[in-house]
Amino acid sequence: MPTLGPVDYENLSNTVYATLCDALIQGRFQPGDRLKIRELAEQLGTSVTPIRDTILRLANDEAIIFRSPRDIRIPVMSLTRYREIRSIRLKLEGLAAETAAQVATKADIEALERIVRENEEAIADANRLKGTELNQAFHFMLPQIAQMPVLVGILRKLWLQMGPLIADTYLQGGRSMIDYHYPVIDALKRHHSADAAMAVADDILLGGKALLDRLENNSEPPEGAQ
Amino acid sequence: MPTLGPVDYENLSNTVYATLCDALIQGRFQPGDRLKIRELAEQLGTSVTPIRDTILRLANDEAIIFRSPRDIRIPVMSLTRYREIRSIRLKLEGLAAETAAQVATKADIEALERIVRENEEAIADANRLKGTELNQAFHFMLPQIAQMPVLVGILRKLWLQMGPLIADTYLQGGRSMIDYHYPVIDALKRHHSADAAMAVADDILLGGKALLDRLENNSEPPEGAQ
DNA sequence: CCACGATATAAGATGCATCAAATGCGCGTT
DNA sequence: AACGCGCATTTGATGCATCTTATATCGTGG
Known part of the structure; x- marks a missing residue:
């Protein structure tokens, strides 16, 4: 996709972001599911840092929400x-x-x-x-x-x-x-x-x-x- | 303000994000300006982590771009x-x-x-x-x-x-x-x-x-x- | 038996050390 | 004098240790 062009560098954070976006769109997460950074890090085989980066970006997209400072969840669509x-x-x-x-x-x-x-x-x-x-x-x-x-x-x-x-x-x-x-x-x-x-x-x-x-x-x- | 509600927790990352958003909107940065994480961290008196979080979020907003993996800039509007x-x-x-x-x-x-x-x-x-x-x-x-x-x-x-x-x-x-x-x-x-x-x-x-x-x-x- | 509180555990926030690579400067060669 | 190559420095990426705090559970008291 040349249209996305400059945004996508081949670093781990962007890869993880793309992976989680796919997972989201493919329905691998259910509304209300809780996400844990360390858990995802283990699943994806990275340290917590790229996962954290991704979580923050997804929260910025309002694709996930911080219900409380430690409670990261897939929001339920009203x-x-x-x-x-x-x-x-x-x-x-x-x-x-x-x-x-x-x-x-x-x-x-x-x-x-x-x-x-x-x-x-x-x-x-x-x-x-x-x-x-x-x-x-x-x-x-x-x-x-x-x-x-x-x-x-x-x-x-x-x-x-x-x-x-x-x-x-x-x-x-x-x-x-x-x-x-x-x-x-x-x-x-x-x-x-x-x-x-x-x-x-x-x-x-x-x-x-x-x-x-x-x-x-x-x-x-x-x-x-x- | 219940409308903004859940997004805003009073952590450093969000504070820095709000600060840089303000700076952007107030024209404190010129198109083409280069941003350096460590430099901003020193200016804002934090470690690099919250700055990095913010930079990533702003890049996700397309408010700043990574011209190369080490070259973070305010984009010029075409x-x-x-x-x-x-x-x-x-x-x-x-x-x-x-x-x-x-x-x-x-x-x-x-x-x-x-x-x-x-x-x-x-x-x-x-x-x-x-x-x-x-x-x-x-x-x-x-x-x-x-x-x-x-x-x-x-x-x-x-x-x-x-x-x-x-x-x-x-x-x-x-x-x-x-x-x-x-x-x-x-x-x-x-x-x-x-x-x-x-x-x-x-x-x-x-x-x-x-x-x-x-x-x-x-x-x-x-x-x-x- | 229920309620409140303290403590333990878990999980994100923050800071920082290290790594890798890109850029720029300087020196050398033509 | 100009161009090119290489080294040093700068800088973001990544991983990780520690800290803080929220939550849950268990125990004690009413």
């Missing part, structure tokens, strides 16, 4: 917080889609189509992990096509916060996660900004309905913990 | 990057204004008016520091009124990136920085979401024109500025 994030995503991913529609090249479209195709396969195989990754890849492709690196950074922060929730709910979403991606691609092909923004809005609102349902029914997650 | 940030702010602060217009109480309006009044005084006194702080306070009051803490976090990240630029340009903006705040307050009084969003857009576009001018004219700032 309904109001999810709705706020959804409002923000509607604006931001809408902007990305609008801009992308204006500048998308043949190659960009093909990249999107490839992602969706692979996503279909992942769903057919009931591969939750690959499905969530490809869904995310699709959403991040738009600001990348739009050449908006700042936007990518902001969305990364939002997705980190939603990570545990999404990974936990994805399977229940079924095909609704991907059906709304096709109109997005179609709008981009036609270079129609308004349609692109609307299609993304549909995806966020309708495709994300399973997330909202889950939060509204506000229940205890089944222990599929991994 | 014209395209500023335009991207402006697009994002239009959407996000627009959203904040829309929402705030729907829920603003008498007390909220009064708080906004107080900020603007103080800002007038600061301008009259040619107090750049107080002026930039109050301008920022006004902009952050909207998402706070709207009760959107996630949005506050995102905007904080954006303002951190703009900090050195704004502080550097504020005086040239003159009254244009504040003139557009009055229509915002007016729209909030009338609980008119669309007008509020439009007023904020005017403020960002017109009030921020000085920033854009500066970037357009200074396409090639000699970094050996001495």
Whole structure:
């Protein structure tokens, strides 16, 4: 990813950060889980320092919280917080889609189509992990096509916060996660900004309905913990 | 302030982070300046650890960059990057204004008016520091009124990136920085979401024109500025 | 039997020593 | 005199020891 470019040096801290981000997005942590620096250090085979660096960065991203000075946890997403994030995503991913529609090249479209195709396969195989990754890849492709690196950074922060929730709910979403991606691609092909923004809005609102349902029914997650 | 609540513990790292954020926003650092951990540690009277924590967090916010593994600098804002940030702010602060217009109480309006009044005084006194702080306070009051803490976090990240630029340009903006705040307050009084969003857009576009001018004219700032 | 408190343990904060690498300066050579 | 190579210094990375404090548990008293 040349867009991330200068941020990523190959030091341990950044590696650990990337690892924990992946773990978060893959749903390896459940909301409410407690994190212990020394424990993670042992698991990842490093000293506590890179872990501490990462924890601090993730806390800055609000992907984890310090419930008390010694109690580091994966936050539980509240309904109001999810709705706020959804409002923000509607604006931001809408902007990305609008801009992308204006500048998308043949190659960009093909990249999107490839992602969706692979996503279909992942769903057919009931591969939750690959499905969530490809869904995310699709959403991040738009600001990348739009050449908006700042936007990518902001969305990364939002997705980190939603990570545990999404990974936990994805399977229940079924095909609704991907059906709304096709109109997005179609709008981009036609270079129609308004349609692109609307299609993304549909995806966020309708495709994300399973997330909202889950939060509204506000229940205890089944222990599929991994 | 229950809105900031859980983030802020009174440990050294967070104090240093707050201090450096302030310094950034107050324009105490110039774009291109190099930061040295040990140097900052000596200036702030701490060990290197809390400084390192802070540097890492600020790098995560993209408020500072690692040009090379040992070369930590305040980034120079490019014209395209500023335009991207402006697009994002239009959407996000627009959203904040829309929402705030729907829920603003008498007390909220009064708080906004107080900020603007103080800002007038600061301008009259040619107090750049107080002026930039109050301008920022006004902009952050909207998402706070709207009760959107996630949005506050995102905007904080954006303002951190703009900090050195704004502080550097504020005086040239003159009254244009504040003139557009009055229509915002007016729209909030009338609980008119669309007008509020439009007023904020005017403020960002017109009030921020000085920033854009500066970037357009200074396409090639000699970094050996001495 | 319950409640309060003290103590022990655990876990993050802080400081610091060491390591590795990048940069800059100086010397030597052409 | 200019360019290039090498060494010294600077500086962030990493690991670790210690310190502080929060929490939990156990014991004692009411």
